[in-house]
Amino acid sequence: MTRTLILMRHAKSSWDDYTLTDRDRPLNKRGQRSAKALGAWLANKPWQPDQALVSTATRTRETFAGLGLSLDAEFTRSLYHADAAEMQLVLETAVGETVLMIGHNPGISLFAQDMVATAPKHPRFADFPTGATVVIEFDIQSWGAVDTHTGRVLDFVIPRELLA
Secondary structure, eight states: OOEEEEEEEOOOBOOSOTTSOGGGOOBOHHHHHHHHHHHHHHHTSSOOOSEEEEESSHHHHHHHHHHTOSSOEEEEGGGTTOOHHHHHHHHTTOOOSEEEEEEOTTHHHHHHHHHBSSOOSOTTTTTOOTTOEEEEEEOOSSGGGOOTTOBEEEEEEOHHHHHO
């Protein structure tokens, strides 16, 4: 049996209102377009999430909403600026067969690198820019059995490629 993880960094956020806390920063116009483009990309793929684990930050919530998925998200504080180890702990509690996680750098970038056996040959995988999305497959029965450096990359995309 396999499990599939879709790791996504939130889309581009706005820095226009300096009075907002980091957690409250929304997406900017480019980020809104990117989220919609990522949703369209995802809709045309064979893997569709049946569970979504999303940071509580405004920009991650808006990224999820922009995807246009027909499932509810589980918003979790522990994904807000989580490091790779914290992200793995959250993933280990997942119950879906295909799980979408939306988080923040640097944690999500490090987590993606930790989870794959072989990184994709893409120049932006290491820095995981806003909206970067990697799809990773694991040969496991449950997420409680997930281990680092065992996932097989099925796809990797950044919004700039979708909007070009």
